[in-house]
Amino acid sequence: MTLFHELYGAYFRIAARVLARRRSTKLEVQEIIQEEGFRDSVLFVPPRLLPQKDGSDWGLLREAEQGVYEPVIQHLPEMPVTLLEKRWLRARLDDPRMGLFLDDAQIRALHRELAEIDPLWRPEDLDYTDRFADGDPYTDKEYRARFGILLAALQRHEVLDIQFTGRFGLAQRWEFLPLKLEYSGRDDKFRVHGWQLDRGGIRRSGVLNAARIRQIHPTGRIWQGELSMAFYFEERRCREPVTVRITPERNGVERFLMEFAFYEKKAERDLETGECTVRLWYDKMDETELLIRLLGYGPVLEILGPPAFRAQAAKRVAAQARLLKHPENS
Amino acid sequence: MSSFSELIKSFGKTRDYVRDFLIYGFKVRGDFTRRSSRTYDDEKRRVESWLGDYLRYDSSVRGKQTSISVDSGHSAENPLYQAYYARSFTDRDIQLHFLLLDLLADGEARTLREITDGLNAQYGAALDEQTVRGKLLEYVREGIMLRGQRGRLVTFRLMQETVPALLARYPGLEEAVQFFSEQEEFGIVGNMLLRGAGRRNCLFFRKHNYIVHTLEDEVLLPVLDAMERKCSLRIRTFSSRSAEGREAIVIPMQILSAAQTGRRWLLAYCPETDRFSGFRLDYLESAKPEAPYAEYDALRERYLKEKAQCFGVSFPIPGKVCPEPLVVVFRIDPETEGFVIDRIRREMRCGKLEKAGAQRYRLTLAVFDPNEAMQWIKTFTGRIESVTGGTEAVRQRWYEDIRRMQEVYGDDIVS
Numbered sequence: 001m002t003l004f005h006e007l008y009g010a011y012f013r014i015a016a017r018v019l020a021r022r023r024s025t026k027l028e029v030q031e032i033i034q035e036e037g038f039r040d041s042v043l044f045v046p047p048r049l050l051p052q053k054d055g056s057d058w059g060l061l062r063e064a065e066q067g068v069y070e071p072v073i074q075h076l077p078e079m080p081v082t083l084l085e086k087r088w089l090r091a092r093l094d095d096p097r098m099g100l101f102l103d104d105a106q107i108r109a110l111h112r113e114l115a116e117i118d119p120l121w122r123p124e125d126l127d128y129t130d131r132f133a134d135g136d137p138y139t140d141k142e143y144r145a146r147f148g149i150l151l152a153a154l155q156r157h158e159v160l161d162i163q164f165t166g167r168f169g170l171a172q173r174w175e176f177l178p179l180k181l182e183y184s185g186r187d188d189k190f191r192v193h194g195w196q197l198d199r200g201g202i203r204r205s206g207v208l209n210a211a212r213i214r215q216i217h218p219t220g221r222i223w224q225g226e227l228s229m230a231f232y233f234e235e236r237r238c239r240e241p242v243t244v245r246i247t248p249e250r251n252g253v254e255r256f257l258m259e260f261a262f263y264e265k266k267a268e269r270d271l272e273t274g275e276c277t278v279r280l281w282y283d284k285m286d287e288t289e290l291l292i293r294l295l296g297y298g299p300v301l302e303i304l305g306p307p308a309f310r311a312q313a314a315k316r317v318a319a320q321a322r323l324l325k326h327p328e329n330s
Numbered sequence: 331m332s333s334f335s336e337l338i339k340s341f342g343k344t345r346d347y348v349r350d351f352l353i354y355g356f357k358v359r360g361d362f363t364r365r366s367s368r369t370y371d372d373e374k375r376r377v378e379s380w381l382g383d384y385l386r387y388d389s390s391v392r393g394k395q396t397s398i399s400v401d402s403g404h405s406a407e408n409p410l411y412q413a414y415y416a417r418s419f420t421d422r423d424i425q426l427h428f429l430l431l432d433l434l435a436d437g438e439a440r441t442l443r444e445i446t447d448g449l450n451a452q453y454g455a456a457l458d459e460q461t462v463r464g465k466l467l468e469y470v471r472e473g474i475m476l477r478g479q480r481g482r483l484v485t486f487r488l489m490q491e492t493v494p495a496l497l498a499r500y501p502g503l504e505e506a507v508q509f510f511s512e513q514e515e516f517g518i519v520g521n522m523l524l525r526g527a528g529r530r531n532c533l534f535f536r537k538h539n540y541i542v543h544t545l546e547d548e549v550l551l552p553v554l555d556a557m558e559r560k561c562s563l564r565i566r567t568f569s570s571r572s573a574e575g576r577e578a579i580v581i582p583m584q585i586l587s588a589a590q591t592g593r594r595w596l597l598a599y600c601p602e603t604d605r606f607s608g609f610r611l612d613y614l615e616s617a618k619p620e621a622p623y624a625e626y627d628a629l630r631e632r633y634l635k636e637k638a639q640c641f642g643v644s645f646p647i648p649g650k651v652c653p654e655p656l657v658v659v660f661r662i663d664p665e666t667e668g669f670v671i672d673r674i675r676r677e678m679r680c681g682k683l684e685k686a687g688a689q690r691y692r693l694t695l696a697v698f699d700p701n702e703a704m705q706w707i708k709t710f711t712g713r714i715e716s717v718t719g720g721t722e723a724v725r726q727r728w729y730e731d732i733r734r735m736q737e738v739y740g741d742d743i744v745s
Contacts, residue, residue, distance in 0.1 A: 001471060003548050004341045006419035008522045011337070012427065013415075019428060038336050038412065039382040048421070059425050059455070072453055073432035079526055080489035081496055083473025088519035092510050101506035110500060121554045126515060126585045129642050130706075132676040151505060154533060182403075184537035185514060186589035193535070233404050257353050259591045262539050264401040268390060269356040276356065281401070292709040293590075299734035314742035316712030317735045323661060323715050324732065 001083050010037050014045055015060060016079065019071040023064060026050065084120070091119035096138040100147045128185075135188030136211045146216050150192055154178040157223040159197060163215040164208055171214070176206065177223050179232060193232065205235050207285060238287070241265075241279040243304040244294060248274035252300035259293070277304070291316075334372060336379050337418035342615065344413055345545045347373040348398070349612065351385075352410070352542050355397030358390065380412040402539040406531050408512060410544050411521050426465050429453050434475075434488035441483045442466065493526035505533060512536045514587065518544050540592040546611040550585065553596055556619035557582045560626035563598065566615045575615060578602075581623050583633045585611070586643055590706075595643050599629050606633055608643035636698075641679055644699035656700040656720035658693045659686060660713050670713065677706065690715065700724045711735070 006012055014036045018029055029049065033042050050069060051057050061069040092098055093111055102110070137143050153160050163173045178194040190210040195202045246252045253276045257267065264281040282290050291312055294303055303310045338344050347370070350357055359370055374396060378385055386399045400409055426449075433448050434440065440448070446462045449455045466486045469475035478485040497504045504524075508531040511520030524530055556563040563582045568575045580598035583606065587594045595608035596617075623629070636645050639652065646652065662670045671691060674683055678693060686692040695703050700720035707714070708731065717728050 001473065001551075003516075003518070003551055004414055004417050005472065006417040006423060007427070007472060007474075008415060008525070009337070009417050009419070010412075010415040011419070012424065013525060015424060015428060038379040038416070040336055040379040044336055058421055059453075060428055073428055075432050075435040077428050077431050078435070078492045079431070080474040081491050081493055081523075081526075083471075085493070085519055085523050085526075086473065088516055088523075091515070092506070092520075095510075097509070098506055101502040101509070102500060103502075106500055106502065110503075118558070120516060120519070122558070124584070125554055125557055126587070129586050129588050129640075130590050130677070130679065133678075134672075134676045151533070155505075180406075180535050181509075181533060182535040182537050183509070183513070185587075186538040191537075229404070233401075255591065257355075258593060261353055261542060261592055262400075262402040264399060265355070266386075266388065266399075267355040267397075268388075268395075271392065283403075292711075295711045296705045296709040298705075298708050298731035299738060302738050310739070311742060314739035317732070317739045319712035320714060320732055321736050321740075323713075324729075 001087070003084065007079070007082065010041065011045060014041070015049060015058070016077045018049060018069075019060060019073055019077045021071075023068050023070050024061075025068055029069070083117075086114060086117045087120040090114040090117045091121050094119065094123050099139060099144055100151075131185070132187050132189075136190055143211065146213050147190070147210060149216050149218060150178055150181065150210065150213075153218055154181060154192075157227065159219045159221040159223060161215075161217040161219055162208065162213055165212045165214060174206065174208075175219070176208070177202075179227060179229065181210075182207075195232070205232055233283075236283045236285065238282050238284055240306045241281045242290065242294075242306070242309050243277065243279050244301050245304055246276045246278065246297070246301045248276075249300050252297060256297065256301065334375065335418060336376060337416050338376065339418050341413070341548050343369070344373060344376065344416075345548075348377060348410060348413055349542055349545055351377060351396055352398040352400070355386070355388075355399070356390070356395055358393035358395055376416070380416060381409050384409050400541060402541045403535060403537045405539075405541075406512070406533075406535065407521065408517060408539075408541045408544055410541050411518050413545070414518050414522075415525075422461065423465075425455070426457070426462070429455060430465065430469070431488065434486070437487055437490045439476075439478050439480065439485035439487040441480065441485055445486065493523050494528075497527055497529075504529060508532070509534045512539070514540070514543055516547055516550075518547055538589060542592070542612070543587075543594060546594065546614070549614050549617055550611065552617045552619055553582055553585070553614075556617070557584075559619060560622055561619040562621060562623050564618045564620055565596070565598075565609060566617075567609055567613050568615050569613065579620065580607075580609070581626065581629055583630060584637075588642065597633070597637075597643060597645075599633065604648050606636060606645040608645075638680060639696070639698045640702070641695065641697040641699065642702035644702050646698045652696075652698055653700060653721045654719045655694045655696040656703060656724070657716075657718045658695070658707055658710075659715040659718075660691045660693065660710060661689055661715050662691050662713060663689050670710075674710075694719075701727075704728060 014033050017032045017036060018024055029046060030042055033045050037045060048058050049061060051061055051063050060072055062072055064070040093107060093114065098107060160176045160178065162176045163171065166172045175197040176194050177197055178192045180193045182191045182193055191207050192210060193207050196204050196206040246256045253274070260280060265278055267276055267278045269276045291309070294301055295313060295316060303313045381398060384398050384400050386397050388395045429449050433445065433452065442459055442463055445466070446457055446459045449457050449462065466475055470477045474489050475486050476489055478487065507520045507523050511517050511524055511531050512534055513536065553563060562579055564577065564579055566575050566577050578600065580600055582596055582598045584597045585594060586597050586608065594611040596611060596614060597606055597608050600607050639646060660674070664671060674691070674693060680697060681693050681695045684692050697703060701724050704724060717725055
């Protein structure tokens with residue numbers, strides 16, 4: 001059983017899609033290559049997939065008439081589920097989050113179906129050193145029901161009437177159009193991104209913690225307008241990136257680049273000093289989280305700008321200095 | 331004439347380049363010294379073909395920097411999965427694959443002779459039995475072909491369940507696969523399932539998404555296999571600082587991930603040092619299960635006991651006394667800053683938090699290596715009254731760090 005196997009490869013997928021058609025023109029083959037393949041596949045695949053006079057092709061198509069090709073096979077090329085895929089599914093059945101998508105009877109049935117299959121891993125094989133302790137209650141019946149409503153509305157572009165507990169403990173009620181569900185492995189929580197609506201129009205973007213939703217009702221209203229995630233995230237993006245300088249002390253550069261790998265960023269290194277200057281773009285909602293994580297690097301990292309962001313760091317450092325100077329703490 | 335191909339035979343070499351393009355966006359051609367410049371050019375061209383839209387080029391005084399720029403929290407699909415879809419194959423592999431699928435589409439069991447004759451008669455394939463047998467056995471191992479018996483003859487038949495059929499039988503399963511296809515644990519396999527059904531994830535994002543971890547999935551498989559079979563493991567690691575690798579025989583215990591720093595380790599017992607050590611997965615070149623380890627269960631028990639004393643992955647050294655607990659006192663107003671107390675509680679791991687006064691909260695961390703907690707403790711800069719216990723070196727460094735940060739930011743404060 002192999003993970004890196006041509007059975008799953010892009011070229012096999014291209015061939016399968018072309019062979020599933022009774023007849024294809026060269027142009028149609030190229031379109032499939034562009035959809036399934038890599039950027040340059042259109043250079044490499046056609047001379048192998050389409051019949052060649054010298055027989056250097058894969059022998060899967062023949063020319064039915066000029067410029068039109070048909071498969072040499074009779075049936076649809078249907079690929080069975082592989083052992084790797086079954087073992088992965090079996091491992092996933094042990095995950096409590098599976099209950100957010102399948103009901104208990106379905107999970108039991110799938111368990112029975114995969115009874116002879118060893119899971120690809122067991123829950124105790126993998127663990128986190130630092131996952132937050134207050135993850136979402138995935139097995140809670142009401143949470144599962146609310147999650148199901150969210151997921152269905154998201155797929156249908158349906159507007160929801162949601163009551164939830166806000167960040168400072170205040171009860172709120174929104175007319176809300178969900179766009180995407182987001183999961184954080186660190187927080188072990190689901191959040192839903194969407195538009196808060198007001199009298200049928202978009203008021204602003206919003207992110208709700210799934211576990212803080214108290215009441216959720218589908219309204220039956222389907223959103224007909226455009227749903228652009230690029231526009232949504234642009235609205236949430238910081239105006240200016242944060243610029244930081246990291247020194248090589250304590251392996252700071254490597255640690256930083258790894259930790260902040262998921263941010264959109266641009267890095268430059270000074271060869272003489274080994275220092276690295278990085279610009280990071282972030283979601284405005286995450287500004288405080290970003291600030292404290294940067295402070296965690298101590299003097300190995302300096303926040304260079306923007307000035308308002310640097311000022312927040314300076315304020316905390318000054319507060320820290322005051323606490324240490326206090327006679328009670330000396 | 332160039333023999334360049336988009337496809338690759340082994341994953342290891344490519345894995346290094348993709349990782350460096352993603353993590354170290356500032357590297358130029360001359361920085362890739364582990365292999366030749368020609369290799370660099372080929373690997374870069376492949377990555378450009380796989381990840382075209384994500385490649386970024388910047389000019390620096392040292393040359394052109396190539397980087398992979400991904401806002402992974404806003405990507406519905408890990409772009410690095412593309413590397414797994416670039417396995418090379420022979421002309422015979424692809425031809426035989428589709429002809430076998432066609433010939434055996436009826437699900438009937440056939441002998442090797444029947445299959446070979448069928449391939450040659452129906453498709454004019456000119457195949458010999460040895461070639462066909464090799465492919466059939468390979469497909470038995472991959473689970474798409476079932477081996478059986480007819481009298482004394484071995485038979486083969488094609489498994490009939492396809493991914494679209496499986497997803498159709500379990501409403502909701504497709505959404506589950508969409509979700510899990512972007513999770514850390516072999517999300518690539520979920521993506522393979524989706525692709526097999528002509529689907530893609532369009533519902534979920536993953537925050538704090540270290541997409542680079544997928545590059546470690548291939549080397550992770552034999553590690554998990556060794557843990558399942560309670561075997562020792564021969565590992566080969568490499569270092570970012572030197573081209574020299576290192577080989578060791580270890581007893582694998584668990585894979586640990588740091589969700590906040592993006593690092594992952596194989597935690598394993600090293601008989602040479604009688605200690606559990608963490609081996610970074612991104613520096614693990616290869617892993618091969620060896621013989622079953624007789625004392626595995628007892629070792630696992632000891633591992634779990636010692637793990638309870640760790641803030642990260644630094645395990646006790648036999649014979650070395652555990653330092654006294656690290657004690658951090660925070661100044662927090664519970665009326666207006668209750669969220670800080672909540673944050674400590676959810677992030678303190680094995681720590682113990684107590685109220686120590688009107689606006690004072692005392693966190694006690696009885697851990698083997700208090701230094702591992704210090705980066706996290708510094709995220710509370712501005713709220714720490716004192717740091718005591720632990721080791722002298724840890725305390726000194728923290729006070730020194732605060733002094734140096736004051737030097738850096740001190741002039742910014744206008745009182």
